[in-house]
Amino acid sequence: MNNSPLESALALLQEKKELVVIEEEIDPYLELAALQRLVFKLEGPAILFKNVKKSRYPVVVNLFGTKRRALLLLEPYLEDVQAIIAGRISPQSFLLSPQRLYHLLRGAMHIWPLPQWRKGFFVEVKLSDLPQIQSWPQDGGPFITLPQVYSEDPARPGIFHSNLGMYRVQLAGNAYLPQEEVGLHYQLHRGIGIHHTHALMRGERLKVSIFVGGHPAHMLAAVMPLPEGLSELMFAGVLAGRNFRYFYEMGQLVSADADFVILGDVGHETKPEGPFGDHLGYYSLMHDFPVMKVKKVLARKGAIWPFTSVGRPPQEDTVLGELIHEITSPMVSVVLPGVHAVHAVDRSGVHPLLLALGSERYTPYQKERSPQEILTQAMAILGFNQMSLAKYLMIMPKEDVPMVSVYDTQTYLFELLSRIDWQRDLHFITRTTIDTLDYSGEGLHLGSKLILAAAGSRRRELKSSVPQKVRLPAIFSGLHLALPGVLCLGARPFGSYPEAEKELRLLDKALQNQKSMEGFGLIVLCDDPCFTARNLDNFLWVTFTRSNPSHDIWGVGGYIKHKHFSCHGPLIIDARKKPHHAPTLEEDPQVLKRIERFFAKGKPLHHLR
Numbered sequence: 081m082n083n084s085p086l087e088s089a090l091a092l093l094q095e096k097k098e099l100v101v102i103e104e105e106i107d108p109y110l111e112l113a114a115l116q117r118l119v120f121k122l123e124g125p126a127i128l129f130k131n132v133k134k135s136r137y138p139v140v141v142n143l144f145g146t147k148r149r150a151l152l153l154l155e156p157y158l159e160d161v162q163a164i165i166a167g168r169i170s171p172q173s174f175l176l177s178p179q180r181l182y183h184l185l186r187g188a189m190h191i192w193p194l195p196q197w198r199k200g201f202f203v204e205v206k207l208s209d210l211p212q213i214q215s216w217p218q219d220g221g222p223f224i225t226l227p228q229v230y231s232e233d234p235a236r237p238g239i240f241h242s243n244l245g246m247y248r249v250q251l252a253g254n255a256y257l258p259q260e261e262v263g264l265h266y267q268l269h270r271g272i273g274i275h276h277t278h279a280l281m282r283g284e285r286l287k288v289s290i291f292v293g294g295h296p297a298h299m300l301a302a303v304m305p306l307p308e309g310l311s312e313l314m315f316a317g318v319l320a321g322r323n324f325r326y327f328y329e330m331g332q333l334v335s336a337d338a339d340f341v342i343l344g345d346v347g348h349e350t351k352p353e354g355p356f357g358d359h360l361g362y363y364s365l366m367h368d369f370p371v372m373k374v375k376k377v378l379a380r381k382g383a384i385w386p387f388t389s390v391g392r393p394p395q396e397d398t399v400l401g402e403l404i405h406e407i408t409s410p411m412v413s414v415v416l417p418g419v420h421a422v423h424a425v426d427r428s429g430v431h432p433l434l435l436a437l438g439s440e441r442y443t444p445y446q447k448e449r450s451p452q453e454i455l456t457q458a459m460a461i462l463g464f465n466q467m468s469l470a471k472y473l474m475i476m477p478k479e480d481v482p483m484v485s486v487y488d489t490q491t492y493l494f495e496l497l498s499r500i501d502w503q504r505d506l507h508f509i510t511r512t513t514i515d516t517l518d519y520s521g522e523g524l525h526l527g528s529k530l531i532l533a534a535a536g537s538r539r540r541e542l543k544s545s546v547p548q549k550v551r552l553p554a555i556f557s558g559l560h561l562a563l564p565g566v567l568c569l570g571a572r573p574f575g576s577y578p579e580a581e582k583e584l585r586l587l588d589k590a591l592q593n594q595k596s597m598e599g600f601g602l603i604v605l606c607d608d609p610c611f612t613a614r615n616l617d618n619f620l621w622v623t624f625t626r627s628n629p630s631h632d633i634w635g636v637g638g639y640i641k642h643k644h645f646s647c648h649g650p651l652i653i654d655a656r657k658k659p660h661h662a663p664t665l666e667e668d669p670q671v672l673k674r675i676e677r678f679f680a681k682g683k684p685l686h687h688l689r
Contacts, residue, residue, distance in 0.1 A: 084201075085295035085320065085337050086384050089153055090128060090140060098125050098149050100684045104677075105131040108139075108222070110668060113215035113389035115675045116141040117667075120396050122688045125149075128384070135211040139385045143296060144399045153296045154403070157321040160187030164318060165410055190317040193239050193324040196336040202378040207259050209379070210292075210340065212251060215389040216357030217668050220366060221253020223356060226386045228291040228302040229264070230333060231275045234282055239326070239333065243271030244312035246302040248356065249290060249342075249372075255351050256371065263353035264288065264346060264372045267516040276346060276370065285345040287332050288372055293339025293386055295320040303400060305408060305465050330375060339383035344374040360429035360625050361392025362662040364517045367524055391665050392621060393426045401426055405487075416464060419457050420478045423486035424467070425624075427617045431469040431515040432624035435486040436461055440477035440535050449480070451505060451533035458531045462509070469515040472624055474532045490563060490616055497565045497601035498542055500534040502635060503646040507531040510630045519662040520628040528630035540565075543599035550596050553586045556605075560613035565601040567650075568609035568619070574656040577631060584634045584652065591636045597650065605654045612655070626655040 093099035106112050106129050119127060119142050126149060129139045144150045151158075163183035212222035227249050233241040247270065250256065250263035266272050272288075279286035291298070301316035317324040325336035332343045350368035358364045388396045405423070412419055418439040425433040438454040454475045461467050461475075474496050476484070481495050507530070514520075514527035521527025542565030550559060558570035569587075574580060587605075591597055604623050606612045612622045627633070632654040635647025657664075678685045 084339055084380055086293045086339055089296050093126050096152060098152065099128060100125045101128045101130060102684050103130050105133055107133045108135060108211055108213040110214060110217065110671045111675055112213055114667060114671045115678060116389050117391060120145045124688045132211055136209060137211055137383055137385050139211050139387050141387050142396060143386055144396050147399055147402060150399050150403055154300065154319060157319050159183045160318050161407060163187055187318040190321055190323050191314045193313045193317060193326055196325045196327045199327055201380050203381060205377050205379045207251060207374060207377055210251060211385045213387055216665055218355050218363055219357055220250060220354050222251045224249040224251060224292060225388050226299055228298055229272060230289040230291065231272045231286055233275050234279045234284055239313055240311055242311060242313065243275060244302050245270055245272055250353050260374055262372050262374060263351065264370045265353050280348065285347040287345050289332050289334060290342040291335040291338035293384060294335055294337040300400060300403065304404060339380045341378040342374060343376045344372045346370040346372050357391055357665045358517045359390040359393060359397060360517055361621060361665055365662055393429065398426050416460050418453060419461065421486045422461060425489055425620060428620040428624040432471045434467060434470045434473045435492050436473065436475040437478040437486055438475050440479060449536040451535045454533050454535060458533055462529060470529065471514055471527060471629060472530050477535050480535060494542060494564055496532065496534050498538040498540055499536060500532060501539065502649040502651060505533050506645055508630060508645060519660065520626060527628050530629035530633060541599055542601060547596035550594060551590055553590055555583060556587060558609040560609045562613040562619045565599060567600055568604045568606055568613040570609040571605050571656060574658050580654060588636055600650045603650050603652045605652060605656060607656050623653055623655045626657060627653050
């Protein structure tokens with residue numbers, strides 16, 4: 081059987097009327113990505129492009145474009161994964177649930193990767209044969225956006241000490257040698273970084289295999305934050321209902337189910353990679369990252385290239401994030417004792433904002449509750465895996481807000497702002513690591529964090545209308561209500577931090593002792609208050625992607641005592657765009673106009689209009 085798992089998945093989607101095949105030629109330069117983003121926004125189908133300009137391979141997009149379609153591809157064996165995770169949490173639970181035991185045993189059948197001896201499904205090709213898809217106008221070139229990047233620990237080689245991650249790959253452009261090199265962008269706190277370090281310490285180059293395509297479960301496996309002891313290859317096998325199959329080529333592991341494979345290695349060499357339109361809604365700029373020396377490129381006979389485009393959320397990766405939350409949420413209380421739930425808020429760009437519910441059990445005899453245990457839990461959250469990249473962590477005890485969900489962002493913010501004590505509950509961590517893709521800080525990887533930990537009963541009643549007769553300095557205008565207790569305030573464009581300090585001191589002085597400001601917990605300073613306050617998505621995106629806590633947090637009546645920042649409130653976040661911020665992603669109007677041809681009457685996507 082020569083059909084790849086990806087072909088089988090597409091056949092299933094076509095049978096369920098979740099796939100549209102387009103024969104008309106599409107340009108991989110901007111058109112294809114723009115169309116994918118638009119179809120995702122319209123909750124449209126997966127699309128198989130048979131005729132991609134200057135490409136010998138078809139391209140499929142929007143594979144995970146809706147939760148319904150993602151579950152259609154992955155749900156048959158999702159219970160097996162959940163049973164294995166449940167077994168790690170509570171082994172005795174299987175005594176009470178024969179059905180769960182069945183799924184555990186079925187999952188165990190697919191957990192071990194299987195070596196294969198047949199390699200004839202693959203032919204050798206060149207890098208330039210691969211689809212050269214560029215997503216955004218200022219991108220540095222074409223990128224692989226759904227790669228599965230495989231490496232092994234040189235100190236402990238083998239598949240059980242391996243890492244499978246989704247790290248973007250630049251196929252061409254910049255200073256990369258054509259047909260010989262690709263850019264490998266991996267961020268902080270990723271497993272491949274440890275492998276690379278170990279290789280260099282041993283005086284070796286790290287062998288890297290890049291897989292594209294294969295079973296959709298393999299793509300999800302590459303982005304999963306898995307429990308200790310469960311490798312991505314094992315997870316991929318269980319979720320696919322088919323053991324991960326592999327063979328070795330030139331001493332490097334190859335996924336036998338992949339559609340494309342790039343084999344090579346990385347050493348000390350770096351070259352400029354990027355820019356790239358990223359999932360925060362901005363370009364990540366050009367920086368030096370490892371350059372991979374390519375040794376061989378393989379393509380499966382009948383190979384199909386899966387592709388997605390990222391940008392300001394929500395995008396297709398939002399759906400993958402929702403699946404990950406569902407699969408991993410039962411593990412939170414095991415790896416983070418006392419923590420009930422954590423939510424990385426997608427609309428804020430994922431890493432900028434975490435909402436958490438913890439436990440406050442340290443001093444039950446005290447009449448007035450204060451944050452104690454939740455502070456230790458906050459530190460554990462910020463020390464765990466990719467959550468360590470967060471900038472803002474908000475945490476409350478579940479006992480105080482038993483009906484609140486971390487996934488109901490608006491209600492969560494309402495409860496936190498109602499309870500927080502601005503003189504006690506702000507905890508900064510300065511000059512630390514943040515997301516590589518976040519340019520709000522002082523430099524690449526460098527920024528700060530703020531923990532907002534609130535416990536106890538409500539302290540204030542939040543107002544739901546714009547206050548009247550607020551006296552403001554002339555440099556501020558346009559006061560808009562974003563949420564109950566939250567105001568957006570317009571200001572002139574940001575100049576420099578010394579100038580901003582003068583402006584904020586003026587605002588602080590003006591707002592002190594103004595009775596009309598009672599009932600408001602947060603003021604967001606921004607370039608366009610009307611846009612920021614228009615809806616919750618805009619508010620989250622502007623506020624948390626355009627601010628660095630140590631530099632951009634102020635407060636009415638703010639002061640520092642014993643190195644602790646406090647204020648009388650409300651808190652002020654300066655979320656104006658700064659000169660060092662990365663450019664915002666913007667669609668090319670001409671490209672949008674060109675892709676309208678696919679929605680014309682009689683065309684495959686006409687029904688979406």
